[in-house]
Amino acid sequence: MYRHSIYTKLYIWFITCLGIAVYLLHAEFPAASLEDWVLIYVLTSSVLLVNHFLVYLPPEGNSISMDSAIYLACLFTFGLRITLIILLLASFIYALYKSRIELWKHLFNFSMYSLMIIGSYYTFLAIGGKIGTIDIYDIFPYVFALLIYFLLSSYFIVSSKIFKGVLNFGLFKEVAMTYCITLILSLDLSILLQKETYFGTFLFTILVVLLSIAFSKFLHLYQQISNRANKDHLTGLYNHGFFKEMLKEQFYDAKKLKHSFTLALLDLDDFKKYNDRNGHLQGDKLLEFFGDLLKKATEDTNFIVARYGGEEFALLMPNTTKEEAHVFLDRLRKQVNDTYFPGVEHIPYRCLSFSCGIAEMEKGMYDSGELIHKADQALYYAKAQGKNNVQIYNEHNICLDEIRFKQDLDTLEQQIKFFLSKDVYTYRHSKRVFKYALEFSKQLDLTDHEKQTLILGALIHDIGKIEVPRDILNKEEKLTSHEWEIVKKHVTWGKEIIAAEKQFDDLIPLVELHHERYDGKGYPYGLKGQEIPKLARILTIIDSFDAMTTERPYQCTKTFEEAIAEIERCAGTQFDPLYAKMFTEFVQTNYLPRLQRQAPS
Incomplete structure (x- = not known):
């Protein structure tokens, strides 16, 4: 389980208890008729399907679930009682299906949806909305209901981000666009439910499934093109251009959030001598091999590895101090020394080695270029010390004579x-x-x-x-x-x-x-x-x-x-x-x- 602080745990359990309590105050069981139960099963199945077929969007990791559109459409068409029953059934089945996810996450998610749906319901009624009829000439109740739904959702998301110490400042813009789409789709589904309840649900679900498939293919193509633009063709690591973009972005994020941020520059020792003796094709294989070593060493971290140019590589290390970076990279240096690659026995150290310079973002830095310059000076100092070592930028050691x-x-x-x-x-x-x-x-x-x-x-x-x-x-x-x-x-x-x-x-x-x-x-x-x-x-x-x-x-x-x-x-x-x-x-x-x-x- 993710290691939460005491404040995060209190926040999670407070929202969970509040959501469950509010749900129990408003829930009415059982449904009045067999017809209602058939409707509930159909709409619950639709919620589960759209949760399975998410609409994926670039960049990788972003997606939209259309379940909110179904809940809002049910709210506008059938009222609160049926919507809450659908929420309970869908959440219960989803928790069984995703049993590997911790129970507290399912409960927290259920509680958030409860509060969002109930808040939207009372807002809809307060603005003059009428359950069961879609009044296209008075759109304000629907907009305000969606606004409350959006604000509550954003509050839960942003609060949890703050507790983790990470706040995406573009979050509101992205979420707002998603919920605008949700409102339009919920109104479309509401009209379909009033005209042809079951066939309308079927059409909506099929539409979402097809959108999911189409956008998945689009995302796959996007990632292929993105990889070609951002990846180095030889090593498979990120290229210099992508590295500079990410450095600038992470530098300003770390500065704004006052987090530690470290840059490391690595240079393969005596690579030119290796090339001269073994040929450029074998030199390319060595670069590819070293790139794989870096990938494996950083696969369980949040570090970004890039080929900086030639035989030089770079690591962006967010939330990492220079001392922590030194421990990690010196251990990696020893591991590289102990890893054989054909031909390295003929270069001075008789093994694969690298020199490394480390620089940590400081308060006085105003530009990411300063970080590169200092890491580069530390790398130069590491080479001057005889190569095959890791040096932290230190103005007392690295100065002009x-x-x-x-x-x-x-x-x-x-x-x-x-x-x-x-x-x-x-x-x-x-x-x-x-x-x-x-x-x-x-x-x-x-x-x-x-x-x-x-x-x-x-x-x-x-x-x-x-x-x-x-x-x-x-x-x-x-x-x-x-x-x-x-x-x-x-x-x-x-x-x-x-x-x-x-x-x-x-x-x-x-x-x-x-x-x-x-x-x-x-x-x-x-x-x-x-x-x-x-x-x-x-x-x-x-x-x-x-x-x-x-x-x-x-x-x-x-x-x-x-x-x-x-x-x-x-x-x-x-x-x-x-x-x-x-x-x-x-x-x-x-x-x-x-x-x-x-x-x-």
Whole structure:
């Protein structure tokens, strides 16, 4: 039995007891005549048949049962007494037929239907509906009865989803469409029941059975086409395109629901050497074999496995911490080492092996691309450690060395020199923000990697302004709304420029998000508080301080004291209050005394 929390169990038993109690208060036994019993048996058989022949819809796992249409049609045509008897008989027979399902699930389902049917009945009567006659000129009683049926059903479904910690935010849209179809079919069946009771039931049941068969074939074709589009033809795993879609979807779901979410990237060790020695056909067989190992290892989990490209594979691991992922993948690594495949004895480790990098979603992440980048860095580190090992992304271990940092600094210096001919003010602004970041980072509790990223990001943060027309950049008058929209695009253009060089992926959040505000009123995304990456929040303060204190012709310039006061005033709205306080203290300690000494006496 599914392990429910105490609250889930209480909820289930409360609904079950309530539904059974309400049913017993309204049920009337036995039926008045033999004719009624014949009608009940016929309609019960119809309910059981439509429950067996579900109408399946894509994507896989979605289906519609037409039993609600039968219950509502019975309610509108014959009233509550016969409908409740049909519900009891159908539920009892279905429970016998599906005896492997736990009894509590059958009771819970029966109770939900009882409450939905009885609620719809009283709503129908309250709005002025009349049992036994279908008034096509007054549709409101039927609509409101269906609405109550829908709302009660949605409440039960969503409540149970919440207790499990999973909430599908597209649920209401899907369920609403289903119940619109249900209302139409229930009215159709009601008309048939009034004209030709038994033949009408027969026609409706046959229609549902045929729809079920037709939609099953349609679903089969849909799945075939979907598999071709989403599956890698060699390994049978999901392909790169599907992986990126699912990563983005699960990343935002986990962020919204505040669940743990981990990504792992795996790379087959020395695959090129294996290919060179054994040939590409045998290399393809190895990829296929490794794909099968991954499938078997994850078949009892909710992980999604994909071929990321070449000999690289990816695992999406929802509701999994990086530590749990490490345990799972290191055990898998050992299992792979112990699994023989022809030809692996000639590669360095003399066995099948892989390197793996793991990264867990963090609070400051705003984009799934960050997760890929960090997992990729961890994978690179695993290879640097001698391959055949699993590494968790750790900024203390995975950082730029001094030589690489200086090389990157020189490269970025060359890029911003383009501003010398186009907008010298942006060039000088970038250099000053870089200098502030270099000095301020020494006083911050950051890793070496974070300090280097902040410094490089400060230097290049306005690179996107290269794409802004010169006349807008150098305009002395106030910008029009259209011109301002163009200027705001510099963060997106900057991201595109930086993303062209993979080595600078860490700088993307600083380039793209340095105009986000702590209160969520910034651009381009309107991120708020901790949603904005830490380094971007720091850079926003430095960037704004220099913008306020920069001397430009025909524009007002604030003194350092005035800029400090402005940052203090906007702490908690525009700026992160913690870093705003630290930066103002840094300026007061390092710059104000120097300025005061330079001031004429």
